[in-house]
Amino acid sequence: MRAAVYHGPHRVEIEDVPTPEPGPGEVAVDVAFNGICGTDLHEYYAGPIFVPTSPHPLTGRQAPLTMGHEFSGTVAAVGPGVDGWAVGDRVAVEPIHRCGQCPPCRAGNYNVCQRIGFHGLMSDGGMAERTVVPVHMLHRLPDSVSLELGALVEPMSVAYHAATLGEPPADGTALVFGAGPIGIGLWFALRGKGLENVYVVEPSADRRSAVEALGARTLDPTDVDVPAFVADATDGRGADAVYDAAGVRPAVETALACVGSRRPMVSVAIYETPLETPLLNLVMNESRIQGSLCYTAADYEAVIALMDAGTYDTTGWVEHIALEDVVTEGFDALHAGRKTKVLVDPTR
Known part of the structure; x- marks a missing residue:
């Protein structure tokens, strides 16, 4: 073969x-x-x-x-x-x-x-x-x-597992950094969990267009002050969960500037080069970085159920x-x- x-x-x-x-x-x-x-x-x-x-x-x-x-x-x-x-x-x-x-x-x-x-x-x-x-x-x-x-199902389960770890409330606000397959999967998962206020942050016009065609709201970080936008949209509370599916320093820095007090930035990216993390933001905000690796059988079954319900496109x-x-x-x-x-x- x-x-x-x-x-x-x-x-x-x-x-x-x-x-x-x-x-x-x-x-x-x-x-x-x-x-x-x-x-x-x-x-x-x-x-x-x-x-x-x-x-x-x-x-x-x-x-x-x-x-x-x-x-x-x-x-x-x-x-x-x-x-x-x-x-x-x-x-x-x-x-x-x-x-x-x-x-x-x-x-x-x-x-x-x-x-x-x-x-x-x-x-x-x-x-x-x-x-x-x-x-x-x-x-x-x-x-x-x-x-x-x-x-x-496998990559969407990676995203679903990460979405679950962020624990955003159904009436909360979530940001996804990166509109690659895992970022798209995060958007599907968060929507499948009932969140309405989900924004995908992506500098590539082509990738923004692709995820917008699925129904996502996007932000161009080269054109929009993303932390200011989030502060205004949440009455200063910040996002209930942010997700890094980009794996680059600018995305991490912006994500940490958007996350609300005592809320997580969930990292679901592979970082090819070491990153300097602005720890002062975490300390002053009592926010945290949450790692996310893979999935379990429960994530697989949840994704398959959402696919059965027509959530994914x-x-x-x-x-x-x-x-x-x-x-x-x-x-x-x-x-x-x-x-x-x-x-x-x-x-x-």
């Missing part, structure tokens, strides 16, 4: 690899769509970062390996000991490998497992025609949720490409800002 194999920075090859077969407790999935994540871009241009160069403690794998951790598909085969799943079932995959033994895992917070791994970063992933996953990674898709949306910001075009029309186009979200279709 064909797969996009990561060998190192600037080297992802489309190769013929053996078709995997499920072992005990595993399921083989024929991949319908696999999204290219910002993490994949970091690995391609600046890695290896998360891709191990020595055997991973949970998976035993290291580079080279097949990329892809945002995917949906159809069950193609079930291994020994698997119950409740059958060939033909449509699924989204929650790609976390966890140890189940460390303190976070024992507390139910396996998304911060001390030996965490990701299918497609620490094991052969979904940027291929078929992949094999442990059965605990499967989430069933309702008939109303397309396989295209199913491939977006892919119009204008999601594109499909063939596996052979993963570098030119995927990594390069996303890195250059020509596209917002790309789904790789291995069947094309």
Whole structure:
């Protein structure tokens, strides 16, 4: 079968690899769509970062390996000991490998497992025609949720988890910094939670237009004094939650200037370079920075339920490409800002 194999920075090859077969407790999935994540871009241009160069403690794998951790598909085969799943079932995959033994895992917070791994970063992933996953990674898709949306459950769950951590009240005000896929997902999640006053802060005119077409209200930080706007809109209280999905210093500084007293800035970005945090703002405001990593099964099920209810829309910001075009029309186009979200279709 064909797969996009990561060998190192600037080297992802489309190769013929053996078709995997499920072992005990595993399921083989024929991949319908696999999204290219910002993490994949970091690995391609600046890695290896998360891709191990020595055997991973949970998976035993290291580079080279097949990329892809945002995917949906159809069950193609079930291994020994698997119950409740059958060939033909449509699924989204929650790609976390966890140890189940460390303190976070024992507390139910396996998304911060001390030996965490990701299918497609620490094991052969979904940027291929078929992949094999442990059965605990499967989430069933309702008939109303397309396989295209199913491939977006993973990034939308990243956003939903972060939105939940911010705890904004339904009548409150929230700001999202960055209108990439996670920023768009935050807007969907916050709206799905019932918030009306959500603003997306984005300097790119193209990205503002894309999220505006979905119904979002946007602010251009190159044209608007965002902290002053927020102060005026909230009668001086500040935002009830701000979310950094941009991962750059100007966004963090502006976000911290907008957050209300004793309220959080939730960081859901990957920072390529160290940031200097203006701690005085936090001290004087008794506000805080809240980290957000991944998701749990509850976030997956919440996102799938919102998709079933029609909350999410892919119009204008999601594109499909063939596996052979993963570098030119995927990594390069996303890195250059020509596209917002790309789904790789291995069947094309």
